[in-house]
Amino acid sequence: MAANDHEHGDSLLSGGEHRPPAVAPLSFLVPDPKDDTSPEASASSARSSAESPLKSLRRSTHAQVLRSERLFHLSLRLGGLFILLLFATVLGVSIFEAWPSIEKFGWSFLWTSTWNPHRHIFGAWTYLVGTFWVTGIALLFAIPIAILSALFLSDYAPKWLVGGVSTLMEMLAGIPSIVFGAFGIIFVVPLMRDHVEPALANTLGRHFDFFSGDAMGYGILSAGLVVGIMVIPLVATVTRDSLVMVPRETVEAAYALGSTKAEMVYFVKLPAVVPGIIGSAILGFGRALGETMAVLLLIGNQASVPTSIQDVGYTISSLLANTFTYAVIDPLFSAAEIELGLILLVISLVVNTVGRELLLKLMGGRLAGSVGGG
Amino acid sequence: MAETSRPAKGLSLYRRIRNVVLGSLTGIAFLVAVTPLLAIIYVAYDRGKEALSLSFVTTMPSGFPVGSEGGVLNGIAGSFILIVLASILSVPVGIWAGLYLWDQGHTRLAGVTRLLSDLLLGVPSVIWGVVGYYVFSTNTGFGFHWGFSGLAAGLTLGFIMIPIVTRVTEQALRDVPRSYIEGALALGATRFQVMRDLAIPAAITGIGTGILLGVLNVLGQTAPLVFTNYYNTGIPHSLVGSNGSVGDLAMQIFIYIHEPSKALHVKAMAAALVLTVIVLLLDMGIRLLAWGSRRYARKA
Numbered sequence A: 001m002a003a004n005d006h007e008h009g010d011s012l013l014s015g016g017e018h019r020p021p022a023v024a025p026l027s028f029l030v031p032d033p034k035d036d037t038s039p040e041a042s043a044s045s046a047r048s049s050a051e052s053p054l055k056s057l058r059r060s061t062h063a064q065v066l067r068s069e070r071l072f073h074l075s076l077r078l079g080g081l082f083i084l085l086l087f088a089t090v091l092g093v094s095i096f097e098a099w100p101s102i103e104k105f106g107w108s109f110l111w112t113s114t115w116n117p118h119r120h121i122f123g124a125w126t127y128l129v130g131t132f133w134v135t136g137i138a139l140l141f142a143i144p145i146a147i148l149s150a151l152f153l154s155d156y157a158p159k160w161l162v163g164g165v166s167t168l169m170e171m172l173a174g175i176p177s178i179v180f181g182a183f184g185i186i187f188v189v190p191l192m193r194d195h196v197e198p199a200l201a202n203t204l205g206r207h208f209d210f211f212s213g214d215a216m217g218y219g220i221l222s223a224g225l226v227v228g229i230m231v232i233p234l235v236a237t238v239t240r241d242s243l244v245m246v247p248r249e250t251v252e253a254a255y256a257l258g259s260t261k262a263e264m265v266y267f268v269k270l271p272a273v274v275p276g277i278i279g280s281a282i283l284g285f286g287r288a289l290g291e292t293m294a295v296l297l298l299i300g301n302q303a304s305v306p307t308s309i310q311d312v313g314y315t316i317s318s319l320l321a322n323t324f325t326y327a328v329i330d331p332l333f334s335a336a337e338i339e340l341g342l343i344l345l346v347i348s349l350v351v352n353t354v355g356r357e358l359l360l361k362l363m364g365g366r367l368a369g370s371v372g373g374g
Numbered sequence B: 001m002a003e004t005s006r007p008a009k010g011l012s013l014y015r016r017i018r019n020v021v022l023g024s025l026t027g028i029a030f031l032v033a034v035t036p037l038l039a040i041i042y043v044a045y046d047r048g049k050e051a052l053s054l055s056f057v058t059t060m061p062s063g064f065p066v067g068s069e070g071g072v073l074n075g076i077a078g079s080f081i082l083i084v085l086a087s088i089l090s091v092p093v094g095i096w097a098g099l100y101l102w103d104q105g106h107t108r109l110a111g112v113t114r115l116l117s118d119l120l121l122g123v124p125s126v127i128w129g130v131v132g133y134y135v136f137s138t139n140t141g142f143g144f145h146w147g148f149s150g151l152a153a154g155l156t157l158g159f160i161m162i163p164i165v166t167r168v169t170e171q172a173l174r175d176v177p178r179s180y181i182e183g184a185l186a187l188g189a190t191r192f193q194v195m196r197d198l199a200i201p202a203a204i205t206g207i208g209t210g211i212l213l214g215v216l217n218v219l220g221q222t223a224p225l226v227f228t229n230y231y232n233t234g235i236p237h238s239l240v241g242s243n244g245s246v247g248d249l250a251m252q253i254f255i256y257i258h259e260p261s262k263a264l265h266v267k268a269m270a271a272a273l274v275l276t277v278i279v280l281l282l283d284m285g286i287r288l289l290a291w292g293s294r295r296y297a298r299k300a
Helices: A002-014 A026-030 A045-109 A125-157 A160-171 A176-200 A222-243 A248-256 A261-272 A274-287 A295-298 A318-328 A331-363 B013-046 B073-103 B108-121 B124-138 B150-174 B178-188 B189-218 B223-228 B249-258 B260-299
Strands: none
Touching: A026 B124, A045 B073, A045 B108, A045 B124, A045 B150, A045 B189, A125 A160, A125 A222, A125 A261, A125 A274, A125 A318, A125 A331, A160 A222, A160 B013, A160 B260, A176 A295, A176 B013, A176 B108, A176 B249, A176 B260, A222 A261, A222 A274, A222 A295, A222 A331, A222 B013, A248 A261, A261 A274, A261 B013, A274 A331, A295 A318, A295 B249, A318 A331, A318 B124, A318 B223, A331 B108, A331 B124, B013 B260, B073 B108, B073 B189, B073 B249, B108 B150, B124 B150, B150 B189, B150 B223, B150 B249, B150 B260, B189 B249, B189 B260, B223 B249, B249 B260
């Protein structure tokens, strides 16, 4: 009778019913049927034969559970392995395919400014300078505006407006870069050519050659400005996120000491979020660095070192997007282009890691990512 | 009693001016930041409105040069194909890796994995293009030798999506209250049961948001397509091989805007508006999803 009960209970358990297995956690209390000293051992052999499959079943489930847990553990690790593999692929492909160029030119690749596919002389200098000009102009334009807009979003905007304008800013950060490029060609280039660049040449350009030029519309100034517009929402949103983390007590204390709002913001809030501002500026730098299509459409794509802000130029990413598909015919040509890409990759990785670390320290692990370029 | 010995009431003029100046500077800066972004949408509408109609999104490009008549159906269909392919690769892998980072997040290997997935987020899109070219498209050396094709581009975009999905999945799983999981473990559930019956259902909105965020990020990507797919004015029958390229909305804008043709520029701006509207609608969907799940969580 008792054996029947056990069997019944067990079939329920193995059938996956919701009834909890009443005996399972106490299994160590069930006497071993083979133990002769047990008082129940003498009761009947029928009972012991009914009990032993149950016990063996219980043991095997426990072992199975352990095994499946171990399997689960390992299979999850496999998912993590894919990330390692992907990273190894990115780095491996870049280094492997760039190797002929690395081997041939060595470190001098960095400061050689000749780029001559026919004579097989390649150097990165022109493109490095172009990249840093565009990025520099973009950040000079974007960072002050972004920080002030972040202050507006965190402190100055009226309560009923805050949610709306913050969302607007975040949504505008998602406009694809090709749309910025098309906007640049249709709108920014004519504006620069007809109004801004002649005006610049007639005022500052009279005293500094750096600002004069041919006013073509295309060039590092147009590209830099459009990239700057693109970077503003990212920098502003991240800065805003660190500004709202400043503790309320600190702000109240500043007010209690009699400071005005501007003094509170300038002497208390901004110093408190300096790491956040630097971090967001660095993320913006990383984003601007990898920007491809908008720059490709606007910079003029001429392999020369810009000497004036109105000059045309070339950046690493726009060179790759523009010429890579015919560079692959020549192994050394393509290797040189990929070495440029490798330089870009290394700079981006360093920049993004530093920016992320600064922000993570400030915000405790919460950070949405965004892919640079497009 | 001389009046002058009493301290002046209120703030000094200098402090008052300083207060107003900083406040208005922030407002002006905000306008300077937002105006060009809104101007982009307006200019796209203004310059593209001649081409905009329902048939613009339902017909294939035609005429000479190709695209000066007809619409952008090839681009919309191609973008859709690419996103589906990218999701097929990145959603399982990204969620898998996210589960790993959640389950074994404290181990050293997981720390390295997390760092690398963060680093992958910062890889410029041209580099993804080069990697995609050598892994999928090239006809020499190692790789799949698929040529410039939809499959190559879709999987390259999938590579870009993987770290995004991973990161957001991990974060969503971390947001499941610790007490739920410990309660289930205390009741004797295995880690697998906790994951299947508790953590994933509780985090499913977050994971969905992550997938949409990834889609949003790869939707406007043009540079990887230059290396792996380029462009097609029609819809291909196969996704592999020399005739396997698909159209793409972003690529279409790039090609149209590069042509010295007024008609194509109009089409490009109209296509830019279509792409922007799709992206903004998707973004709004993500926000509604996140907002809805927060409300739901508060009620529960």
